[in-house]
Amino acid sequence: MRKTVSDKRFPTPVRVIVxxxxxxxxxxxxxxxxxxxRWPARRGLAxxxxxxxxxxxxxxxxxxxKAWASFTAAVREEGLLA
Structure with missing residues (x-):
């Protein structure tokens, strides 16, 4: 069975508030x-x-x-993590 884009699941979902x-x-x-x-915040290094x-x-x-960790760090830095 071929993997699709949606198979790149994060270890746990990230709740983001905008x-x-x-x-x-x-x-x-x-x-x-x-x-x-559609990032609603500053587009800095994170x-x-x-x-x-x-x-x-x-x-x-x-x-x-690793993608999850980087995404979570960026969301947390901008105060968007729920």
């Missing part, structure tokens, strides 16, 4: 990339690292666990 207390559940590297493309690590996970270059 405008008006809207909650998003980010469960895969693909979900994270989609969220990062953001750029998270985006690259998530794209790398989709390409099979990096683990979903």
């Amino acid at each position: 405008r008006h207390h809207q909650e998003n559940i980010i469960a895969t590297a693909w979900d994270a990339v989609e969220f990062l493309r 953001y750029r690292r998270a985006l690259q690590h998530c794209l790398d996970a989709l390409d099979g270059i990096r683990s979903a666990k």
Whole structure:
């Protein structure tokens, strides 16, 4: 069976809060990339690292666990972690 983009599951989903207390559940590297493309905060180093690590996970270059760690760090840095 061939793996798809959605198979790049994070170890645990990340709950993110954005405008008006809207909650998003980010469960895969693909979900994270989609969220990062609409990123509602400063696009600093942590953001750029998270985006690259998530794209790398989709390409099979990096683990979903590493992408998850980078994404979580970026969300936490900007105060978006629920």
